[in-house]
Amino acid sequence: xxxxxxxxxxxxxxxxxxxxxAVVSNRYNPFYYHGALPQFYLWxxxxxxxxxxxxxxxxxxxxxxxxxxxxxxxxxxxxTDKLPMGAIVRGVHRxxxxxxxxxxxxxxxxxxxxxxxxxxxxxQWVSGIVLLLMVLFIGQTxxxxxxxxxxxxxxxxxxxxxxxxxxxxxxxxxxFLNGSAITNLTLSNFxxxxxxxxxxxxxxLWMHYVRMTRPIIAPPPAINYMxxxxxxxxxxxxxxxxxxxxxxxSAPTSFDIDWFFLFPYWLMAKVDLTAYWVIMVGxxxxxxxxxxxxxxxxxxPIEAAEVVLTKCVGCSLCANDCPYxxxxxxxxxxxxxFKLLATVKPYRCSGCGVCVGACAFDAIDLPNLLxxxxxxxxxxxxxxxxx
Amino acid sequence: MGKTIDIVLVVVGAIACLALTGLMPWAELGMxxxxxAWPLWLRWINLNLGVPLPSYDPxxxxxxxxxxxxxxxxxxxSFGDYAYxxxxxxxxxxxxxxxxxxxxxxxxxxxxxPIKK
Numbered sequence: 001x002x003x004x005x006x007x008x009x010x011x012x013x014x015x016x017x018x019x020x021x022a023v024v025s026n027r028y029n030p031f032y033y034h035g036a037l038p039q040f041y042l043w044x045x046x047x048x049x050x051x052x053x054x055x056x057x058x059x060x061x062x063x064x065x066x067x068x069x070x071x072x073x074x075x076x077x078x079x080t081d082k083l084p085m086g087a088i089v090r091g092v093h094r095x096x097x098x099x100x101x102x103x104x105x106x107x108x109x110x111x112x113x114x115x116x117x118x119x120x121x122x123x124q125w126v127s128g129i130v131l132l133l134m135v136l137f138i139g140q141t142x143x144x145x146x147x148x149x150x151x152x153x154x155x156x157x158x159x160x161x162x163x164x165x166x167x168x169x170x171x172x173x174x175x176f177l178n179g180s181a182i183t184n185l186t187l188s189n190f191x192x193x194x195x196x197x198x199x200x201x202x203x204x205l206w207m208h209y210v211r212m213t214r215p216i217i218a219p220p221p222a223i224n225y226m227x228x229x230x231x232x233x234x235x236x237x238x239x240x241x242x243x244x245x246x247x248x249x250s251a252p253t254s255f256d257i258d259w260f261f262l263f264p265y266w267l268m269a270k271v272d273l274t275a276y277w278v279i280m281v282g283x284x285x286x287x288x289x290x291x292x293x294x295x296x297x298x299x300x301p302i303e304a305a306e307v308v309l310t311k312c313v314g315c316s317l318c319a320n321d322c323p324y325x326x327x328x329x330x331x332x333x334x335x336x337x338f339k340l341l342a343t344v345k346p347y348r349c350s351g352c353g354v355c356v357g358a359c360a361f362d363a364i365d366l367p368n369l370l371x372x373x374x375x376x377x378x379x380x381x382x383x384x385x386x387x
Numbered sequence: 388m389g390k391t392i393d394i395v396l397v398v399v400g401a402i403a404c405l406a407l408t409g410l411m412p413w414a415e416l417g418m419x420x421x422x423x424a425w426p427l428w429l430r431w432i433n434l435n436l437g438v439p440l441p442s443y444d445p446x447x448x449x450x451x452x453x454x455x456x457x458x459x460x461x462x463x464x465s466f467g468d469y470a471y472x473x474x475x476x477x478x479x480x481x482x483x484x485x486x487x488x489x490x491x492x493x494x495x496x497x498x499x500x501p502i503k504k
Binding site: 025082084087222223229235241 | 457460461462463464465468469470471472473475476477479480482483484486487490491
């Protein structure tokens with residue numbers, strides 16, 4: 001039953017991809033750049049965020065000795081209503097965040113239905129889930145920064161959620177508020193978290209790519225244009241506006257929800273806070289554990305590929321083709337006719353045999369599946385078919 | 388047949404992209420083509436050198452409709468910026484269609500079978 005669902009989804013995905021290929025060709029098929037799409041939006045977020053950062057003032061009281069109030073909300077208002085193209089940059093920043101969540105989820109779904117999440121790809125899967133959680137939290141901190149009534153409600157709800165956590169709760173609350181209550185320092189902290197965690201995403205992306213030989217990290221220009229066009233049209237069709245300025249002496253109770261980022265708050269309002277944490281932590285852990293069953297491989301132990309030192313000519317074909325960066329070219333020992341020698345990192349090798357096929361000199365083999373044995377098996381099968 | 392469609396798409400994409408790009412100054416000027424809305428240096432060129440400024444009379448009707456829509460959506464000012472965003476979005480789509488049509492021909496899938504010596 002379980003296996004039939006991914007199989008059906010795989011067939012459906014491949015059929016859609018084939019149909020898309022027929023229209024736009026494989027070169028411009030967005031399905032082939034599904035991992036690069038969120039990354040495109042990440043660069044858009046970095047650039048638009050940099051522009052917003054130049055005008056944003058992270059305080060709740062007056063930031064300057066001014067007759068008029070100058071704080072986070074008024075600075076966002078200034079960006080939106082007075083700064084040339086400020087509203088567009090703000091809208092692009094907001095919708096790029098939403099688009100990033102959508103493309104990450106689509107990326108994860110495609111990876112899942114095409115069975116590319118398990119065994120030696122478990123690091124990519126788990127790091128991807130962690131990156132998604134980070135993106136969601138960064139997006140939520142973006143909502144706090146506007147400092148309208150919704151920001152105030154979200155901040156208070158987050159503090160209430162931290163309050164129920166045993167042992168780490170008080171520390172998290174103090175870290176989140178940058179003190180014991182909402183002050184100017186709280187907004188500074190939100191900005192620090194928002195920007196700091198965004199840059200931490202780059203480290204997470206390194207983890208995500210570390211075992212991939214040729215990750216596609218940039219779609220072709222035509223797809224980039226379409227991705228950007230979607231944002232710009234949404235900015236016009238659904239303009240971004242702020243709510244009323246937050247007043248910490250008031251107690252607003254309702255807000256418009258953005259389902260891409262704020263669904264945890266919807267859940268928080270529906271269930272007991274302890275149940276909320278159980279559901280959220282359970283869901284995150286459950287997603288991380290999706291590849292776990294495939295890691296149990298005692299029944300079919302995998303032996304790493306081995307280089308035949310006397311045959312290796314140091315051509316690097318195997319290292320170039322290895323999908324897991326498990327082959328490293330090292331300087332050949334003194335006296336060798338060649339400059340380089342292939343070496344296998346056993347902890348990265350999946351025993352897939354791609355290197356065996358890549359080598360033109362029979363210089364690399366799988367110990368439990370020798371090239372000569374495979375050839376003999378193919379010959380035997382061919383002869384069996386002809387007789 | 389396929390090549391003909393590609394050529395048509397390239398031409399349509401290019402013309403649409405150029406036409407929409409031509410609307411960008413109109414949007415940036417606040418959805419008006421009025422003489423006074425243009426930057427001073429362009430007006431000077433227009434008056435002293437006789438270089439004509441483009442006329443946006445055919446799209447004047449869009450300004451009212453788009454502004455009304457944006458007001459209803461809660462926008463208070465900078466309507467022209469939003470129009471610029473929309474026009475640029477459509478121009479990018481037209482450019483993408485043209486570029487994809489050009490590149491589609493070179494995108495034939497090539498399968499190379501490795502042969503072991």
